[in-house]
Amino acid sequence: MRIEARNLGWREIVRGVSVEIRPGETFGLVGPNGSGKSTLLKLLAGLMPRAAGEVWLDGAPLSQLSRRQIAQRLALVEQFADTGEALSVRDAVDLGRTPWLSPLSPFGPADTQIVDRALAAVGMEEMAARAWATLSGGERQRVHIARALAQEPRVLILDEPTNHLDIHHQLALLGLVAALPVTVVMALHDLNQAMMCDRLGVMSEGRMVACGKPAEVLTPDNLARIFRVRAQPMIDPSDGSTLFRFLPMETSA
Amino acid sequence: MTRRAALSALAVPVLSRAGLGAVLLALAVLAGVTIGEVALPLGLVGDLLAVKLLGIERALDPIDAGILWSYRLPRTLVAAACGAGLALSGVVLQALVRNALADPYLLGVSAGAGAGAVAVTLLGLGGGAIGLSAGAFGGAASAFLIVALLAKAAGGGPAQLVLAGIAGSQLFNALTSFFIAKSANAEQARGLMFWLLGNLSGVRWPDVSLALPVVGLGFLVCLAHVRPLDAFSFGSGAAASLGIAVRRVQLVLIAAVTLMTATLVSLVGSIGFVGLVIPHAMRFLVGPRHARLIPASALAGAVFLIAADIASRVLIAGQVVPIGVVTALVGAPGFALILIRNRRRP
Amino acid sequence: MPILPLIPRRSLRAALIAAPLLAAGPALAQTAYPLHLSNCGAELTFEAAPASVVSVGQAATEILYALDLGDRVLGTAVWFSSVLPQFEAVNAGVPRLADNDPSFESVVSLRPGLVAVQYEWHIGPQGIVATREQFADLGIPTYVLPSDCIGKDNSIGSDGTRLDLYSMDNLYRGIEELAQIFDVPARGTALVEALRTREAAAIATAEALALDDASAVFWFSSAEMDIDPYVAGQGGAPAYMMQALGLRNVVDSNEEWPVVAWESIARANPSVIVLARMDRRRFEADDIERKLEFLRTDPVVSQMDAVREGRIVILDAHGMDPSIRNIDALETLSAALAGFDLQ
Numbered sequence: 001m002r003i004e005a006r007n008l009g010w011r012e013i014v015r016g017v018s019v020e021i022r023p024g025e026t027f028g029l030v031g032p033n034g035s036g037k038s039t040l041l042k043l044l045a046g047l048m049p050r051a052a053g054e055v056w057l058d059g060a061p062l063s064q065l066s067r068r069q070i071a072q073r074l075a076l077v078e079q080f081a082d083t084g085e086a087l088s089v090r091d092a093v094d095l096g097r098t099p100w101l102s103p104l105s106p107f108g109p110a111d112t113q114i115v116d117r118a119l120a121a122v123g124m125e126e127m128a129a130r131a132w133a134t135l136s137g138g139e140r141q142r143v144h145i146a147r148a149l150a151q152e153p154r155v156l157i158l159d160e161p162t163n164h165l166d167i168h169h170q171l172a173l174l175g176l177v178a179a180l181p182v183t184v185v186m187a188l189h190d191l192n193q194a195m196m197c198d199r200l201g202v203m204s205e206g207r208m209v210a211c212g213k214p215a216e217v218l219t220p221d222n223l224a225r226i227f228r229v230r231a232q233p234m235i236d237p238s239d240g241s242t243l244f245r246f247l248p249m250e251t252s253a
Numbered sequence: 254m255t256r257r258a259a260l261s262a263l264a265v266p267v268l269s270r271a272g273l274g275a276v277l278l279a280l281a282v283l284a285g286v287t288i289g290e291v292a293l294p295l296g297l298v299g300d301l302l303a304v305k306l307l308g309i310e311r312a313l314d315p316i317d318a319g320i321l322w323s324y325r326l327p328r329t330l331v332a333a334a335c336g337a338g339l340a341l342s343g344v345v346l347q348a349l350v351r352n353a354l355a356d357p358y359l360l361g362v363s364a365g366a367g368a369g370a371v372a373v374t375l376l377g378l379g380g381g382a383i384g385l386s387a388g389a390f391g392g393a394a395s396a397f398l399i400v401a402l403l404a405k406a407a408g409g410g411p412a413q414l415v416l417a418g419i420a421g422s423q424l425f426n427a428l429t430s431f432f433i434a435k436s437a438n439a440e441q442a443r444g445l446m447f448w449l450l451g452n453l454s455g456v457r458w459p460d461v462s463l464a465l466p467v468v469g470l471g472f473l474v475c476l477a478h479v480r481p482l483d484a485f486s487f488g489s490g491a492a493a494s495l496g497i498a499v500r501r502v503q504l505v506l507i508a509a510v511t512l513m514t515a516t517l518v519s520l521v522g523s524i525g526f527v528g529l530v531i532p533h534a535m536r537f538l539v540g541p542r543h544a545r546l547i548p549a550s551a552l553a554g555a556v557f558l559i560a561a562d563i564a565s566r567v568l569i570a571g572q573v574v575p576i577g578v579v580t581a582l583v584g585a586p587g588f589a590l591i592l593i594r595n596r597r598r599p
Numbered sequence: 600m601p602i603l604p605l606i607p608r609r610s611l612r613a614a615l616i617a618a619p620l621l622a623a624g625p626a627l628a629q630t631a632y633p634l635h636l637s638n639c640g641a642e643l644t645f646e647a648a649p650a651s652v653v654s655v656g657q658a659a660t661e662i663l664y665a666l667d668l669g670d671r672v673l674g675t676a677v678w679f680s681s682v683l684p685q686f687e688a689v690n691a692g693v694p695r696l697a698d699n700d701p702s703f704e705s706v707v708s709l710r711p712g713l714v715a716v717q718y719e720w721h722i723g724p725q726g727i728v729a730t731r732e733q734f735a736d737l738g739i740p741t742y743v744l745p746s747d748c749i750g751k752d753n754s755i756g757s758d759g760t761r762l763d764l765y766s767m768d769n770l771y772r773g774i775e776e777l778a779q780i781f782d783v784p785a786r787g788t789a790l791v792e793a794l795r796t797r798e799a800a801a802i803a804t805a806e807a808l809a810l811d812d813a814s815a816v817f818w819f820s821s822a823e824m825d826i827d828p829y830v831a832g833q834g835g836a837p838a839y840m841m842q843a844l845g846l847r848n849v850v851d852s853n854e855e856w857p858v859v860a861w862e863s864i865a866r867a868n869p870s871v872i873v874l875a876r877m878d879r880r881r882f883e884a885d886d887i888e889r890k891l892e893f894l895r896t897d898p899v900v901s902q903m904d905a906v907r908e909g910r911i912v913i914l915d916a917h918g919m920d921p922s923i924r925n926i927d928a929l930e931t932l933s934a935a936l937a938g939f940d941l942q
Contacts, residue, residue, distance in 0.1 A: 083487050095487075098495040445822070457825055
């Protein structure tokens with residue numbers, strides 16, 4: 001599903017962002033803290049009130065769809081979502097089926113299967129009966145992603161999904177996400193991981209200042225200017241992919 | 254967790270669970286009707302039902318039968334409605350504001366009702382034409398309006414609603430105290446105190462025909478929203494991304510809760526702790542999913558308040574303890590348990 | 600609880616009656632000053648009759664008027680109903696400080712020689728106007744009607760709790776002491792005599808009926824129409840009236856005006872129901888018409904014998920509190936009983 005932002009803005013935090021994300025692509029969003037990444041993701045999901053600009057899904061404006069219709073197409077995983085309720089892991093993932101349920105089609109065996117698949121995809125199927133309160137940060141993150149997967153969206157929006165995960169699960173998640181046939185828009189902190197996306201958008205002070213393939217966008221110049229860091233590109237001889245070694249900015253000698 | 258898994262493993266079908274609930278409620282009503290300052294025999298209940306429902310001729314002592322039919326039965330039914338309504342309101346508000354301490358009186362409704370009742374009684378607002386109850390309802394509605402406007406002006410989220418509710422409650426409680434201090438003599442003050450602490454003694458059939466439909470409607474509205482209520486578990490943002498029309502759902506549910514609470518408070522005064530403690534107790538027994546929590550809380554609330562009403566009448570011989578005192582005596586320790594249990598989580 | 604020494608009433612009365620006989624000439628009996636009184640836990644001393652008085656409480660006011668002391672009253676407060684018709688003229692000339700509780704300063708600013716008080720909860724240990732000490736500090740003595748403190752504990756129950764049955768003697772003592780204070784003891788004696796005579800007559804009328812287990816309930820008012828009513832408990836003026844006339848009070852409580860469920864009253868099925876008529880309209884049930892309507896239409900209460908047989912007596916509400924109106928009430932009740940067919 002194609003998702004397109006036209007001149008999106010929200011107060012001073014996001015200003016005039018226009019970008020077109022192609023169906024099935026994995027689009028990474030990078031930028032320093034406070035550059036407006038989280039807000040842009042929420043704008044794409046249509047969750048910010050009184051937003052400027054428009055979002056179009058497959059050629060139809062978001063504003064013409066009901067919340068339920070949006071939720072059937074698009075799932076958002078936020079950074080900090082917690083609950084005080086005594087939910088189990090399965091309870092939390094079951095919630096992902098909400099946009100598909102109605103009095104006429106209540107939760108049924110097909111839904112249970114979808115939830116099972118989502119749990120398996122994030123490697124939480126053994127812990128389905130565990131209480132939310134007993135989970136670690138990383139486990140909770142994976143449950144949130146499973147919930148989003150259970151929504152069976154065609155666009156998956158993730159706000160820094162790898163934040164609390166250990167390296168094994170980070171890589172597993174990135175691999176999972178890349179393999180999904182859905183369009184993925186992902187905010188990332190780790191610039192090396194960002195290199196694995198199809199395309200990247202770079203945010204700085206609310207504007208998207210660069211957009212394109214990772215190699216084109218993450219140039220040492222851009223990195224110095226936007227991220228204020230010195231980047232030393234290195235090539236991995238085994239597959240020729242580029243990684244960066246990051247060093248502090250040189251002070252004038 | 255295992256306890257709940259075990260309960261659901263018993264897989265008692267929904268219909269028979271509902272049947273069990275109905276039986277429990279019927280027993281509670283029976284107890285409420287026969288136990289009181291004077292115990293009425295069960296045989297009388299049977300005779301009365303025969304007369305009223307089947308039209309069979311029976312010789313009944315008019316006063317005993319009158320007490321049972323015109324005093325005790327309406328009182329018990331309203332107690333049930335009140336308990337159910339307050340518990341439901343508690344469940345809904347705790348889900349919406351995502352705070353375990355949310356209570357139907359959080360919205361300032363109870364304080365407003367008190368101020369309205371006092372204004373009518375002490376200041377003679379309405380010149381004796383408006384009764385306590387009408388004044389209470391007007392006060393409740395006004396208080397909630399003010400709280401809602403204040404919350405909106407403060408930004409409109411659940412935290413703002415809670416804070417606005419606290420501010421509103423303080424304001425109206427202060428007004429109530431002011432009115433009482435300014436104009437009441439001891440007897441009037443006592444009459445109001447009794448009412449403010451919850452009083453079911455004046456309940457008659459017309460009150461039943463108000464309380465039951467209002468609570469029934471509220472129950473249906475809550476049942477229709479069990480999935481949205483579940484969706485709020487991770488906040489209104491998550492609920493929106495799950496396809497819930499957040500503002501509309503909040504509006505409908507808060508309107509339902511306000512209507513229920515204002516009606517109930519205007520009928521029987523301020524009865525606390527039910528909306529706070531019953532939802533938590535039920536979460537412990539049937540889990541946090543609202544499809545089970547809503548009916549369970551309504552039932553438990555109804556039975557609890559009937560029991561509290563019975564207790565209020567028999568605790569001290571020859572005297573009626575205000576029902577709000579009884580619910581507080583049970584609710585406060587219950588509340589303490591909630592706090593302790595919640596603290597154990599990391 | 601302070602122990603109140605009882606003035607030997609008989610010997611005082613004897614002395615007062617005897618005094619004019621013993622004195623040479625037509626001189627009226629007079630108070631011997633300095634006058635020492637024990638009054639509701641306070642010791643009072645009067646060097647002379649006070650020149651003026653502020654009266655806080657309709658009962659105290661009407662006693663002062665009955666003792667012909669209206670010209671010395673600077674101001675009145677706390678009114679429950681219109682003043683007795685025979686005192687209307689006098690009362691018209693007296694400023695009213697407040698219909699309800701007066702402020703401390705409004706009383707003090709009049710610089711009265713005495714403050715006469717009906718209820719301790721106005722001026723007393725927890726007085727909402729002031730404590731007696733506050734007045735004493737300014738050199739103003741306060742006199743509380745003994746009917747509000749003898750045999751009564753005002754710290755328990757909203758209107759206080761009667762420890763002993765109220766007795767008209769307490770009221771008479773208040774009348775006589777006030778008369779003494781104002782150096783008109785003969786008027787006090789005369790008033791008390793008149794009241795006693797009427798009291799005895801009313802009791803005799805009732806005794807003649809030879810009632811056998813007749814019972815009654817006094818309904819004052821209710822916070823809401825259908826709610827548990829305020830009824831007279833054991834020990835107050837209504838209880839005294841019932842006992843004097845041979846009626847059993849169906850209400851057990853020691854509180855002055857306890858709240859009792861209609862359920863219990865209906866089951867007790869009193870022979871007579873006494874209703875309070877008042878001018879106040881704070882509660883729906885204040886209106887005597889609403890009370891009567893309730894008795895007629897409530898499904899349980901309307902089944903009581905007293906309602907079906909029409910054995911309902913209406914008394915002035917203020918006559919149910921200790922005051923000279925108790926005698927009016929007693930007479931009305933007694934006459935009504937004679938009219939009922941009570942056996």
